[in-house]
Every structure is written in C-alpha cells, then in structure tokens.
Amino acid sequence: MQTPHHFRLFFTLLTLLASGCSQNTLLAKQDYQTSQNQFLQGNAEDAYVDFPRRAEAGDFITTLEKAYLNLVQGKPQVKLLQQQVDVLENRVRYHVSREAKTFFYLQTPEDYYASEHEVIWLHFLLSWSYSLKGQYENACVEARVASSLLSLPWSPSGRFDDPAMRLFLAGLWTMCGEWREAQVDFRAAWFMDNRLAWARELSDREQAPANLFLVLGGPGPEAEWAPEMRLNPLRSSRQISFKLRGQKSELTVIDHSGLAVKTHLSPDASKWYERQLERESELHELILDSAFGGKATTSGAIASSKIAAKTGLGLLVGIGGTALGAVIANAGLQSGSDDLFKYGLITAVASITWGGKIIAEGYHASVKEFKQDVDPSIQYRYVRYLPEYLWLGWSDQAISYPVELRTSSGSHTYIRQPSVIGHTSVTIAFIPDARISYDYYRRMNYSTATAVPLHDGY
Numbered sequence: 001m002q003t004p005h006h007f008r009l010f011f012t013l014l015t016l017l018a019s020g021c022s023q024n025t026l027l028a029k030q031d032y033q034t035s036q037n038q039f040l041q042g043n044a045e046d047a048y049v050d051f052p053r054r055a056e057a058g059d060f061i062t063t064l065e066k067a068y069l070n071l072v073q074g075k076p077q078v079k080l081l082q083q084q085v086d087v088l089e090n091r092v093r094y095h096v097s098r099e100a101k102t103f104f105y106l107q108t109p110e111d112y113y114a115s116e117h118e119v120i121w122l123h124f125l126l127s128w129s130y131s132l133k134g135q136y137e138n139a140c141v142e143a144r145v146a147s148s149l150l151s152l153p154w155s156p157s158g159r160f161d162d163p164a165m166r167l168f169l170a171g172l173w174t175m176c177g178e179w180r181e182a183q184v185d186f187r188a189a190w191f192m193d194n195r196l197a198w199a200r201e202l203s204d205r206e207q208a209p210a211n212l213f214l215v216l217g218g219p220g221p222e223a224e225w226a227p228e229m230r231l232n233p234l235r236s237s238r239q240i241s242f243k244l245r246g247q248k249s250e251l252t253v254i255d256h257s258g259l260a261v262k263t264h265l266s267p268d269a270s271k272w273y274e275r276q277l278e279r280e281s282e283l284h285e286l287i288l289d290s291a292f293g294g295k296a297t298t299s300g301a302i303a304s305s306k307i308a309a310k311t312g313l314g315l316l317v318g319i320g321g322t323a324l325g326a327v328i329a330n331a332g333l334q335s336g337s338d339d340l341f342k343y344g345l346i347t348a349v350a351s352i353t354w355g356g357k358i359i360a361e362g363y364h365a366s367v368k369e370f371k372q373d374v375d376p377s378i379q380y381r382y383v384r385y386l387p388e389y390l391w392l393g394w395s396d397q398a399i400s401y402p403v404e405l406r407t408s409s410g411s412h413t414y415i416r417q418p419s420v421i422g423h424t425s426v427t428i429a430f431i432p433d434a435r436i437s438y439d440y441y442r443r444m445n446y447s448t449a450t451a452v453p454l455h456d457g458y
Contacts, residue, residue, distance in 0.1 A: 072430035076129035117272040139176035209394035218246025218388025249407035256400035263393035
C-alpha cells in the first residue's frame with residue numbers, strides 16, 4: 001500500500017506552495033495605518049510604538065520618519081541620523097532638466113531616490129537633535145549644510161528654495177546661538193513671500209527675542225492615485241498626487257500665568273511635493289534603472305504570482321486530496337476495512353471543501369492585489385512623517401511654563417519646558433491640526449472617529 005508515500009508527497013507540495021505565498025514586498029501604505037491613526041490624534045509616542053514592524057532597519061525613509069516621531073517628543077536622535085549623513089555624504093548629484101532647471105538628488109544605498117526637501121530635512125533633524133543634546137557647534141554645522149543646499153545658485157530659475165523651510169532653519173540657527181544667520185533666513189523667507197512681513201520684522205531685530213516658539217503643524221501629506229487626465233501641478237507621470245491634511249488653524253500660545261503669545265502661520269509644504277513630482281518625472285529613467293526601480297516595477301508581478309500560487313494550492317488541495325481519499329477508500333475496500341473506507345470518503349469530501357475555501361480566498365485576494373497593482377500610491381515611497389507648515393511666535397516677556405498650545409479648531413496640548421534654554425529660549429512642538437473624518441477611519445478599518453486629548457509636550 002502506497003498511502004504513506006502519497007501523504008508525504010501531498011504535504012511536501014502544500015509546504016512549498018505555502019512558502020511561496022509568504023514573500024515580503026515593499027513597505028506599503030497599509031503598513032502605516034495604525035501608526036498614522038495615532039499620529040493624526042497627536043499621539044507621537046504611540047505612533048512610534050505602532051511603526052511598521054517589518055520596516056527595513058537603517059534605511060533612509062524609516063530613519064527620518066522614526067527620528068521625526070521621536071524629536072517631536074523631545075527625544076534627540078543623533079546616532080542614526082549621523083550615520084545616514086556619513087553614508088550619504090558623497091552621494092548628492094545634480095541634474096539639469098530640459099527646461100534648464102537644476103535638481104539635486106540623492107540615491108541611497110537601498111536605491112531610493114530621496115527628494116530635495118527630504119535631504120534637507122535630514123540635516124534639519126540632525127541639527128535639532130544636536131541642539132537638544134547641547135552640542136551647539138555640531139548643530140550649527142548641520143544647519144550650515146542645509147543652508148547651502150537651499151542657497152547654492154545652481155540655476156537662477158531652478159534651484160530649490162522654500163519660505164517655510166527658511167523659517168524653520170532660522171529657528172535652528174536661533175537654537176544653536178547664531179542669531180545673525182537666523183536673520184538671513186528670516187529675510188530670505190520674506191523675500192520669497194512678501195506676505196511674511198513679520199519675518200522681515202524679525203530679520204531687522206538686532207537681538208534675538210527672549211522666547212521663540214516653533215510649532216509644527218499637519219500630520220504630513222497622503223499620496224493618492226489621481227487617474228483623471230485633467231492638469232494638476234501636484235501630479236506626476238504615474239498620476240500620483242499629494243493631499244495635505246492639516247487645517248491651517250489659528251494658534252495661540254498661552255503661558256501658565258495667562259500671557260498670550262500671538263503666532264504667525266507659514267506657507268504650506270505643497271511646493272515641496274510639487275517639486276518632488278516634477279523632479280521624479282525628470283529623473284524617471286534614472287529611477288527605473290535603479291535596483292529599487294526594478295523592485296518596485298516587479299512588485300505587481302510578485303503579487304500576481306502569490307495569487308496564482310494560492311489558486312494552485314486550492315486546486316491541489318481539492319484534486320490531490322480527492323485522489324488521496326480515493327486511494328485510501330480503495331485500500332479500505334480491498335482490505336475489507338470499513339474504517340479505512342470511511343476515512344477515505346471523509347478525506348475526499350474535506351479536501352473538496354478546503355480547496356474551495358482556498359480558491360475563494362484566492363479570488364478575494366486577487367481583487368485586493370489587482371487594486372494594489374493598479375494603484376501606484378499604495379507602494380509609493382516617500383517620508384511620510386514631516387510637517388506641512390509651522391506657526392512661529394515670539395515674546396520678550398518672561399514665560400511661565402507649562403504653556404498651552406490652543407488652535408481655533410479645538411486642538412490643544414501642553415508644553416512642560418522649552419526645548420533649549422539659552423540667550424533665547426526656543427520651544428519646538430507639534431500639533432497635527434487635522435480633521436479626522438469618518439471616511440479616514442473607514443479606510444483604516446476603524447469604526448469611529450472620536451477625538452482624544454493630545455499628550456503633553458516636552
């Protein structure tokens with residue numbers, strides 16, 4: 001009787017097919033769902049705890065994302081950020097587009113083409129971290145690198161510069177004690193956007209204010225698939241667009257004694273992502289030639305192979321199990337064993353049921369995988385955790401901590417102490433300032449949209 005051999009062959013094939021269904025793919029939008037939900041509610045600590053478990057250790061994107069989640073809690077992240085800077089130091093390249101615009105780009109060791117604003121934010125985050133640790137000389141070095149990336153005149157019509165980034169850079173200069181440098185960036189912000197008259201006012205001050213508040217707003221944009229053919233400056237050749245989710249509410253800083261500090265809102269980050277998509281279209285061939293491009297391009301094929309394997313597994317279970325049951329039942333008839341005959345029939349029926357269930361699951365999986373294959377926003381890679389805008393306020397009066405940050409939309413949080421205490425006390429904080437819609441919870445598999453109080457600042 002050959003029944004044991006059939007069992008071994010049958011389950012060996014099942015094991016091989018099952019292992020083929022467990023291939024890892026690139027970190028995708030759905031992997032961030034739980035972490036993003038926490039961050040939208042202002043829970044940066046929980047967003048960090050719920051960060052995707054299978055994130056690649058030490059890569060550019062996740063290093064920046066984790067560093068940002070920690071820094072808004074007041075936790076410096078020098079080591080990993082400095083490792084990124086050291087590895088990437090000689091990798092920045094320049095590219096002249098057909099329209100004579102100059103882009104700089106950075107190809108990371110994992111073959112991700114980091115955008116211009118992401119490269120600059122790497123140095124922002126490291127400068128911020130050094131200041132939190134009291135290493136002000138190192139903080140100024142990183143601020144100077146970021147300033148160079150914003151200022152170098154590669155092409156008068158094409159260099160990357162942005163008023164919101166200049167305002168944050170001015171805050172970083174103030175943290176490390178370089179008010180003269182901060183004045184330059186406040187003036188540069190006003191020069192790019194003349195509505196920022198208050199930035200010019202700061203640039204004209206001979207002395208830094210006694211207290212400076214930088215509050216980062218917005219949870220970061222969400223990449224969306226936009227297959228419509230109408231023109232949109234925030235749309236790439238892959239029909240990706242970025243949706244900013246912050247409400248740009250008014251913000252007031254109120255200290256423990258009731259003193260209110262007025263804040264001013266910066267321009268938003270839409271131009272960062274407009275530039276990113278424009279640059280991506282221009283560097284399209286370079287990106288496709290990279291190992292990452294090949295990996296991203298084949299991700300749909302991998303998904304399809306999973307579906308085929310799942311369907312094949314269902315057929316194998318149904319047909320193979322039925323055949324095995326027939327062998328067992330026949331052996332029972334020949335040996336006169338009623339128990340063996342019944343076991344053969346049960347095996348055949350159970351195999352058909354199990355196989356049908358696997359095929360049904362494969363069908364539902366195929367629909368999901370098809371959507372993922374067609375929708376490029378699901379596996380579109382970018383640094384998700386960055387601010388969309390900032391509020392900036394200052395005061396020469398004594399500030400009594402803790403202070404409350406209160407928005408016109410009803411959000412609030414408390415800051416226990418300044419980030420840096422020096423000639424100027426500088427406080428950097430975060431408020432998501434995002435409307436959490438029922439549609440978002442439905443897409444994220446949550447049933448309610450109840451807002452919760454924000455955690456304390458640092």
